[in-house]
Amino acid sequence: xxxxxxxxxxxxxxxxxxxxxxxxxxxxxxxxxxxxxxxxxxxxxxxxxxxxxxxxxxxxxxxxxxxxxxxxxxxxxxxxxxxxxxxxxxxxxxxxxxxxxxxxxxxxxxxxxxxxxxxxxxxxxxxxxxxxxxxxxxxxxxxxxxxxxxxxxxxxxxxxxxxxxxxxxxxxxxxxxxxxxxxxxxxxxxxxxxxxxxxxxxxxxxxxxxxxxxxxxxxxxxxxxxxxxxxxxxxx
Amino acid sequence: xxxxxxxxxxxxxxxxxxxxxxxxxxxxxxxxxxxxxxxxxxxxxxxxxxxxxxxxxxxxxxxxxxxxxxxxxxxxxxxxxxxxxxxxxxxxxxxxxxxxxxxxxxxxxxxxxxxxxxxxxxxxxxxxxxxxxxxxxxxxxxxxxxxxxxxxxxxxxxxxxxxxxxxxxxxxxxxxxxxxxxxxxxxxxxxxxxxxxxxxxxxxxxxxxxxxxxxxxxxxxxxxxxxxxxxxxxxxxxxxxxxxxxxxxxxxxxxxxxxxxxxxxxxxxxxxxxxxxxxxxxxxxxxxxxxxxxxxxxxxxxxxxxxxxxxxxxxxxxxxxxxxxxxxxxxxxxxxxxxxxxxxxxxxxxxxxxxxxxxxxxxxxxxxxxxxxxxxxxxxxxxxxxxxxxxxxxxxxxxxxxxxxxxxxxxxxxxxxxxxxxxxxxxxxxxxxxxxxxxxxxxxxxxxxxxxxxxxxxxxxxxxxxxxxxxxxxxxxxxxxxxxxxxxxxxxxxxxxxxxxxxxxxxxxxxxxxxxxxxxxxxxxxxxxxxxxxxxxxxxxxxxxxxxxxxxxxxxxxxxxxxxxxxxxxxx
Numbered sequence: 038x039x040x041x042x043x044x045x046x047x048x049x050x051x052x053x054x055x056x057x058x059x060x061x062x063x064x065x066x067x068x069x070x071x072x073x074x075x076x077x078x079x080x081x082x083x084x085x086x087x088x089x090x091x092x093x094x095x096x097x098x099x100x101x102x103x104x105x106x107x108x109x110x111x112x113x114x115x116x117x118x119x120x121x122x123x124x125x126x127x128x129x130x131x132x133x134x135x136x137x138x139x140x141x142x143x144x145x146x147x148x149x150x151x152x153x154x155x156x157x158x159x160x161x162x163x164x165x166x167x168x169x170x171x172x173x174x175x176x177x178x179x180x181x182x183x184x185x186x187x188x189x190x191x192x193x194x195x196x197x198x199x200x201x202x203x204x205x206x207x208x209x210x211x212x213x214x215x216x217x218x219x220x221x222x223x224x225x226x227x228x229x230x231x232x233x234x235x236x237x238x239x240x241x242x243x244x245x246x247x248x249x250x251x252x253x254x255x256x257x258x259x260x261x262x263x264x265x266x267x268x269x270x271x272x273x
Numbered sequence: 274x275x276x277x278x279x280x281x282x283x284x285x286x287x288x289x290x291x292x293x294x295x296x297x298x299x300x301x302x303x304x305x306x307x308x309x310x311x312x313x314x315x316x317x318x319x320x321x322x323x324x325x326x327x328x329x330x331x332x333x334x335x336x337x338x339x340x341x342x343x344x345x346x347x348x349x350x351x352x353x354x355x356x357x358x359x360x361x362x363x364x365x366x367x368x369x370x371x372x373x374x375x376x377x378x379x380x381x382x383x384x385x386x387x388x389x390x391x392x393x394x395x396x397x398x399x400x401x402x403x404x405x406x407x408x409x410x411x412x413x414x415x416x417x418x419x420x421x422x423x424x425x426x427x428x429x430x431x432x433x434x435x436x437x438x439x440x441x442x443x444x445x446x447x448x449x450x451x452x453x454x455x456x457x458x459x460x461x462x463x464x465x466x467x468x469x470x471x472x473x474x475x476x477x478x479x480x481x482x483x484x485x486x487x488x489x490x491x492x493x494x495x496x497x498x499x500x501x502x503x504x505x506x507x508x509x510x511x512x513x514x515x516x517x518x519x520x521x522x523x524x525x526x527x528x529x530x531x532x533x534x535x536x537x538x539x540x541x542x543x544x545x546x547x548x549x550x551x552x553x554x555x556x557x558x559x560x561x562x563x564x565x566x567x568x569x570x571x572x573x574x575x576x577x578x579x580x581x582x583x584x585x586x587x588x589x590x591x592x593x594x595x596x597x598x599x600x601x602x603x604x605x606x607x608x609x610x611x612x613x614x615x616x617x618x619x620x621x622x623x624x625x626x627x628x629x630x631x632x633x634x635x636x637x638x639x640x641x642x643x644x645x646x647x648x649x650x651x652x653x654x655x656x657x658x659x660x661x662x663x664x665x666x667x668x669x670x671x672x673x674x675x676x677x678x679x680x681x682x683x684x685x686x687x688x689x690x691x692x693x694x695x696x697x698x699x700x701x702x703x704x705x706x707x708x709x710x711x712x713x714x715x716x717x718x719x720x721x722x723x724x725x726x727x728x729x730x731x732x733x734x735x736x737x738x739x740x741x742x743x744x745x746x747x748x749x750x751x752x753x754x755x756x757x758x759x760x761x762x763x764x765x766x767x768x769x770x771x772x773x774x775x776x777x778x779x780x781x782x783x784x785x786x787x788x789x790x791x792x793x794x795x796x797x798x799x800x801x802x803x804x805x806x807x808x809x810x811x812x813x814x815x816x817x818x819x820x821x822x823x824x825x826x827x828x829x830x831x832x833x834x835x836x837x838x839x840x841x842x843x844x845x
Contacts, residue, residue: 083588084742086783098782103588118782125779129748162772163752188741207583207741210566212751214741 044110059101059112060088070114071123071152073130073241074189075102078262079198085189087123087152090114098122120156127158132165133212135184136242143243144253149187166212173218175225179237179247181216186244188214192236199265204230216244238262293411294325294338301335302380304328305354306365307408309343309495310527311488311649317351319367324353327377336380342496344408346388346395347649354408355379360387361396395647395666400628402636403612404652407496412531415538418499424542426615428550430507434618439511440466443614445622447634452479452570452607453682453711454787455633455700461604464594465512468602474514475603476505477579477593478611480521480528481563481570484683485734487714489638490608492650494521494528497612498535499544502558504611506549507618509556512604517558520575523565533560567684567738571786572597572605574740585742586786607712609638629655633699637710643680643717644670653698660694663717674719678802682711684731684738685791687798688724707798709791723820724803725810729757731795739788746789749780753796760807763814763823770811774800 039054046063053062058081063070074085083100090101093111101114113119130136130149138144153159170183193205193216204227208217218224237245238257247255306312306321325338344352349363353376362376375386390396401407410417418424430439444459465474478501482490494501505517521529536558539545547555561579568574569584572593578584579598597603613635617625625635633655639662642648646668653662659679663669670676678688687708689696696702700710718727736750756773759765777793784790800807809815816823 082742083785084744086743086745086785089783100588100785104590122779122783125776126744126783129744129752132752133744133748163776164755166748166751187744188747209741210568211736211739211741211747214747 042106042108042110044106044108044112046112047114053106055106057106059090059092059099059104059106059110062106063101063112063114068114070101071156072102073148073152073187074191076191076195076239076259076262078266079191079194079239082190082194085126085187087126089119089122091116091119124156124158127153127156128161128163130187131158132161132163132167134170134186135167140252141185141243142246142250142252142255143185143240146253146256147243148241168212170215173224174248175223176227176230176232176248177225178232179224179234179245181218181224181245182243183215184244185242186216187242188216189241190216191239191241192216192245195235195239195262199262199269200231200233200235202229202231202233205236235262235265291322293321293340294328294336296335296337298335300337302333302355302357302382303337303339304376304380305339305341305344305356305408307342307344307350307352307354308340308412309347309492310525311343311347311492312350312352313527315350315364316367320351320353320365323367324365324373324376327373328380331377331381333381340411340413341409342407342412343404343492343650345399345404345650346647348647349649354390355387356409358384358387359390360384361390362387394668395651398657398661398666399652400636400654401652402616402625402628403493403500403609403638404496404650405616406500407492407650410497412496412498413534415499415535415542415544418497419542422619423499423615424503424539424544424550426618427503427506427510427544430618431510431550431552431554436466436511436513439507439618442622443511443617446613446617446625447622447629447632448610448613448617448625449633449700450607451609451613451637451712453685453709455710458606458610461594461606462508462511464592465514465602465604468595470602472599472601473516474512474601475598476509476512476514476517477575477598477603477605478505478517478519478608479570479572479575479605480519480525480608481567481575482525482608482712483522483567483570483738484712484714485731486642486716487640487683487712489640489650489713491525491528493608493612493638494525494532498528498532499539500615501532501608501611502535502539502545504606504614505558506545506556507614508604508606508611510549510554512602514604515555515557517556518561518579518598519558520561520563520569520579522563522569529560529562536560566740567734568740568786568788571788574786575605576603585740586788588785609713630697630699632701633710637698637713639713639715641667641715641717643715644674644676644719644721645717646671655699656697658695658697659689662698662715663694667717670717670719674721677718677720677722678724678727680708680716680718680727681714682709682794683714684734685709685787685794686711686714687794688718688727688802689798690802707794707801709794721818721820723761723816723818724799724806725757725760725816726818726820728795728799729754729761732757732792735788735792739792743783743785743789745780746784746786746792749776749784749789750792752776753780753793757796760810761816761821761823763810763816763821765811767811770807 039056081102083103088101089098091113174180197203353362448458449455574584574586593603732754
C-alpha cells in the first residue's frame with residue numbers, strides 16, 4: 038500500500054506515491070530526466086547512469102530510475118555538473134563501439150542520437166575504441182549488429198519479462214560484454230526465440246533491426262510495451 | 274646419532290602413514306610445519322613427510338611433527354616453528370638436507386639457528402586476535418581448535434546470552450567491517466536482527482578476496498577455518514538466521530578444501546547443525562565457489578552469484594540487510610570480521626575496544642608485500658604508524674634503495690608518500706590521505722617503481738574486472754587506461770592529463786558500484802602526491818624511475834608494476 042510523499046524536484050514541490058521512483062515522480066511533473074536503459078514496461082537496472090540526480094544530504098549521485106522517493110527529498114535533476122557527466126556518458130557510448138549515424142538503420146530514430154543532440158554532444162574528446170564485433174544475421178527476419186549495441190539490456194529484459202522466452206542474455210564482462218542468444222549460439226538456430234520481435238522494438242539504437250530495412254527507415258513501436266505488460270498482468 | 278642432512282647410505286625408514294607424526298609418549302619438542310598455500314607452494318607438504326621420516330630415522334621418539342597454518346613470514350617459506358624453543362626456522366626445504374640441519378639439531382635438544390620469536394622485529398610487535406591460532410593449531414583437526422579454547426564463545430553465546438546481548442557486545446567492541454568499507458559491524462548486525470522475516474534470514478561470509486597482493490582471508494581460511502565458522506554461527510544466533518554461506522573464490526582450492534572439511538567436522542561435533550552445542554538453535558553452513566570475478570566481492574553482485582545468476586551489482590538501497598539473498602534480510606561480513614567475533618564474545622566487547630584508536634578498534638591483518646625485507650602476513654593493532662610497519666615489522670628496504678610510497682586498499686586504494694609515514698593506520702586517516710583501509714593489501718614501493726606505471730597497473734586490473742553493467746566503469750576504466758598507457762609510452766600530452774582527471778572524476782561520481790567508484794583512486798592518489806612524475810612523462814618524455822619504455826611509437830601491453838607479491842594465488 039502506498040502513501041503520499043511530498044518532495045522537491047528542481048525547486049518544485051511535488052507529491053508522489055511512496056512506491057514511485059524519482060524518475061517517475063519527475064515524469065509525472067513534466068520534468069525530463071535523460072534515460073537510456075529505462076523503458077516504461079520493463080524492470081529498471083540503473084545501468085546507463087544517465088538519469089543520476091543530486092539528492093540533498095547524500096554525497097553520492099543516485100540513479101533516479103531505481104531510487105524510491107522519500108519524504109522531504111530535495112532533488113536536483115539538472116546542474117552544470119550533471120550535464121557535464123551526462124555528456125561524457127553519451128560520448129562514452131559513442132566511442133565504445135561503432136556509431137556512425139549516417140549509415141545506421143536507426144538514423145533519425147535513435148535514442149542515443151537524440152540524447153546526443155539534446156545534450157549538445159557534437160564531438161568526441163575520448164579516444165575511439167572501435168572493436169571489430171560480429172553481426173549475427175542468421176535469424177530469418179531480424180539481425181543484431183553488436184557494433185551498435187550499448188548494452189542497455191532492454192532486449193534481455195523484454196525477452197525475459199514480457200515474452201518470457203529469455204533468449205537473450207549477457208556474456209563476457211567489462212568492455213568484452215556481448216549480448217548473446219541462447220548460450221552463445223547463432224540467433225537463427227535459437228530454440229527459445231519466438232520471433233516475436235519485441236527486442237527489435239525496444240532497442241534504443243540500430244543494434245537490433247528488421248532485415249530488409251534501409252538506413253533511417255524503421256521506427257520502433259515502444260509505446261505498446263506498457264499495454265502488453267498490462268494485458269499480461271490481467272491474464273494472470 | 275647419525276649425522277643428519279647428509280645423504281645416508283640407506284634411506285631412513287619410511288612411515289606407514291602419511292600426515293602428522295604424533296609420538297606415543299610425552300612430547301619433548303615439536304616441529305610445526307606451515308601448511309598454508311604459500312609454504313605449500315615451496316614444498317611444505319612434502320617436507321612434512323621428509324622431516325617425519327628423518328625424525329624417526331634419527332630415533333627421536335619424543336618429537337612430534339605437525340601441520341599448522343600460516344606463520345606469517347611468507348617470503349621465507351617453508352617455515353617450521355619449534356614452539357618449545359620459541360623459534361621459527363626459515364626456508365626449510367624438503368629437497369635440501371642442509372636446510373634442515375639446524376632444525377633437526379634443535380629438535381634433538383641442542384638449540385641452534387632459527388629465528389627467535391621473542392624480541393624479533395617481525396614477530397614481537399604484532400598483536401594477534403584474528404591470527405591467534407594461525408600457526409599453532411592444525412587447520413584440519415577440530416580437536417586442536419577446541420583444545421585451544423575454540424567454540425567456547427559459541428557455546429557461551431547460545432547457552433548463556435540472549436541474541437540481543439550478543440549484538441550489544443559486538444556494538445560495544447567497536448568492530449568495523451574488515452572487507453574494506455569499514456561499516457560498523459554491530460550496527461549491521463542490529464539492522465539485520467531487527468528485521469521481521471517469515472522467509473528466514475541468511476548469514477554470508479564474503480571470502481571473495483581479490484585485491485592484488487592481498488591474501489589475508491585465504492590465510493585465515495587455510496589456517497583456522499573453524500574460527501570463521503564459529504563467528505558465523507554466533508552471527509546466525511545473534512541475527513536470527515539458520516543458514517550461512519561462505520562465498521569463496523575458486524582460485525583458493527586449499528581454503529575451499531579446509532573449509533569444507535571444517536564444516537563436516539563442526540557438524541559431526543555438534544557445533545553446526547540442527548542443535549548447535551546441544552541447544553535449540555540450528556545453523557548450517559554451505560560453501561559457494563566463485564567463478565573468478567573480482568566484482569563478486571561487492572555484496573549485491575555476490576548475492577546474485579550465490580543465487581546462481583550473473584555476478585553483477587545492483588543499485589543500493591535496498592541494502593542486503595533489508596533485502597539480500599532471495600529477498601531475505603542478509604548479514605554479509607568479511608572473513609576477517611567473522612574471525613574477530615569469537616574473541617569479542619569470549620573476552621567481551623570492551624576487550625577489543627581497548628585496542629586501537631578512537632574510531633578504529635581492534636587489530637588489522639595486512640598482507641605486507643613489495644620492497645621490504647620481510648613480506649608476509651602481519652596483524653597489528655589499529656593506530657600503529659606506517660613507518661612502524663614498513664621499517665619495523667617489514668625490516669626496511671634493500672640497501673641503497675629509497676622509500677617511495679606504500680599502496681594500501683587494493684585497486685580502489687591509493688599510494689601514500691614518505692612524508693605521511695608517521696600517520697596512524699586507521700580507517701579515517703587512510704581515507705584522509707586519499708587511500709583506504711580496504712581489505713588489507715599493503716604494497717611497499719621504492720624508487721624503482723614508477724607511479725604512472727603503478728596507476729596503469731591498477732587501472733588495467735579494474736578494466737579487466739569491470740563487470741560491464743554500467744557505462745562509466747565499463748568504458749571509463751578502458752579510456753583511463755588508454756591515457757595512462759599513452760603516458761607510459763611517452764606519447765601523453767597535457768590535454769590527456771586534463772582529460773584523465775575529468776574522466777576520473779566522472780567515473781568516481783557516476784559508477785554503479787564500488788569497483789567503478791574506486792577505480793579512479795589510483796589516478797587521484799598518484800596525481801596528488803606524484804604529479805611531478807606524470808609531468809616528467811609528459812613534458813620531458815622521461816620516466817624518472819626508468820620503468821616505462823617511453824617508445825612513443827610502439828604499443829606496450831599492460832605489464833604488472835614491479836611489485837613482488839608474497840604468497841600464491843595473487844589474483845589476475
